[in-house]
Amino acid sequence: MFELYLFLALVALGYIFGQWIEKKHYKDIIRREKETLSVPVVSLKSYPVMEQGATGHLVSGNVVISIDRFKQLLAGLRNFFGGRVTSYETLLDRARREAVLRMKERAISYGAKAVINIKIETASISKGRSNKGSVGSVEVVAYGTALVPNDFLK
Amino acid sequence: MQYTPKHIPEGINTTQSHPLKELFVLLAGTAALIFSVIGIALVLSDKLVSYIPIELENKMFGESAAQAFEIKNSEEDEVLLDYLKGLVEKLQEGASEEQIPFTLHLIHSSTPNAFAFLGGHIGVTTGLLQHVQSENGLAMVLAHELGHHYNRDPIKGAGRGVILTLVFIGLLGIGGDDWVQSIIADATTVGMLSFSREQERKADEFGKQLLAAHYGHSAGADEFFESLKNQQNKKNDIPEFLSTHPNPEERIKFLKTNTPQQLTPLPELVKEYRINQNKQSNLATAESD
Numbered sequence: 341m342f343e344l345y346l347f348l349a350l351v352a353l354g355y356i357f358g359q360w361i362e363k364k365h366y367k368d369i370i371r372r373e374k375e376t377l378s379v380p381v382v383s384l385k386s387y388p389v390m391e392q393g394a395t396g397h398l399v400s401g402n403v404v405i406s407i408d409r410f411k412q413l414l415a416g417l418r419n420f421f422g423g424r425v426t427s428y429e430t431l432l433d434r435a436r437r438e439a440v441l442r443m444k445e446r447a448i449s450y451g452a453k454a455v456i457n458i459k460i461e462t463a464s465i466s467k468g469r470s471n472k473g474s475v476g477s478v479e480v481v482a483y484g485t486a487l488v489p490n491d492f493l494k
Numbered sequence: 495m496q497y498t499p500k501h502i503p504e505g506i507n508t509t510q511s512h513p514l515k516e517l518f519v520l521l522a523g524t525a526a527l528i529f530s531v532i533g534i535a536l537v538l539s540d541k542l543v544s545y546i547p548i549e550l551e552n553k554m555f556g557e558s559a560a561q562a563f564e565i566k567n568s569e570e571d572e573v574l575l576d577y578l579k580g581l582v583e584k585l586q587e588g589a590s591e592e593q594i595p596f597t598l599h600l601i602h603s604s605t606p607n608a609f610a611f612l613g614g615h616i617g618v619t620t621g622l623l624q625h626v627q628s629e630n631g632l633a634m635v636l637a638h639e640l641g642h643h644y645n646r647d648p649i650k651g652a653g654r655g656v657i658l659t660l661v662f663i664g665l666l667g668i669g670g671d672d673w674v675q676s677i678i679a680d681a682t683t684v685g686m687l688s689f690s691r692e693q694e695r696k697a698d699e700f701g702k703q704l705l706a707a708h709y710g711h712s713a714g715a716d717e718f719f720e721s722l723k724n725q726q727n728k729k730n731d732i733p734e735f736l737s738t739h740p741n742p743e744e745r746i747k748f749l750k751t752n753t754p755q756q757l758t759p760l761p762e763l764v765k766e767y768r769i770n771q772n773k774q775s776n777l778a779t780a781e782s783d
Contacts, residue, residue, distance in 0.1 A: 355513070355514075359513070366504075370501075370504075373501060374501055377499035377500070377501065378499055380497045380499075387495075388495055410513070410517075413517070414513060414516060414517055414520065417517075417520035417521070417523075417524060418520065420524070421520065421523060424509060426508070426509040426511050426513075426516060427513060427516070429507065429508045429509055430508045432507070433507040433508050436507075
């Protein structure tokens, strides 16, 4: 019986804190995206800025976000019935945007005008040891080439 | 290539649904699924369990209940039991189905009650004898309990008990907390011993049928329940029988006949038995004073 109460408590905790943290994170993401709008991030292999002469730097951003019990419960039920697991959608969205933002911010600190040839990769940490107590987390890595114009520092 | 900085709107990679609503919908779906599975299992159990032949049921459970009832019967108890057994056998002749074997038990208790349970057992308390005025009334009670056996109600109750126990074991695991287990055990016992309204109604119908076949009419069928109701009205406390068999008014209405008929009186041996019982209980109360 105790395990049931513990589980319910964790689910409630997950809901209250998880939703609050998610809202905060989204606000933060939207603000930073607005601030860094001027630097495009593309998966193209070349970009006009290169014609004026530019140096390339490898930049990457990564983030690890943990899943709370509430999301897990929703996902478990969805796995049984089928359909979109909406509780994980926001997780992945936040993680991807955060990773790209961190990569951008790194690039901007180099003085880059654009980041090209970006790739995004997702991993699920602690997938190997799936024991009962642990809860998984999702990791997203975004990497690309930051193009810094050669006349930047001049 | 032209790059125009523009903020992408929200909600493209996510679904705008409130998580609590989603949780509620999913949980409701899961609950509906579980209850429908249990419902189907109970219906199936009722159907399948009826295929167990009565001889097999009596063989399996005949002994165990008799041992639970290890009462020493005095000689006059045996005489009474013989009479009751004869009465039930005569009543059985009026049944449209094949007759079934049964075992009668006399329980020494002042609380009026009658039981039918697994293994073809029918029990009546000595207290019940105080609440019937004619043989018809007594016959109705016996025929009603016999009806439960004809309808296989006891074994159906046992089947449901098994299914519900399995469900609870599956949900909570063997060896949950002690108090949970005791609650489940109580619930299953109650489920096994009590019959549904529908089953009680069918048993009433059966009893009325048998009475009509044997006496030519079913007058006196409501005697027992009327007597209990009077006791309730007089003493203002609910007899135990009524607390487990609800809605006596409906049953009295169903069992009543409007045309008065000649009722067969109780044989002398029953009346004598009753007097002896009263004497003994008076003695007992006198001694304890």
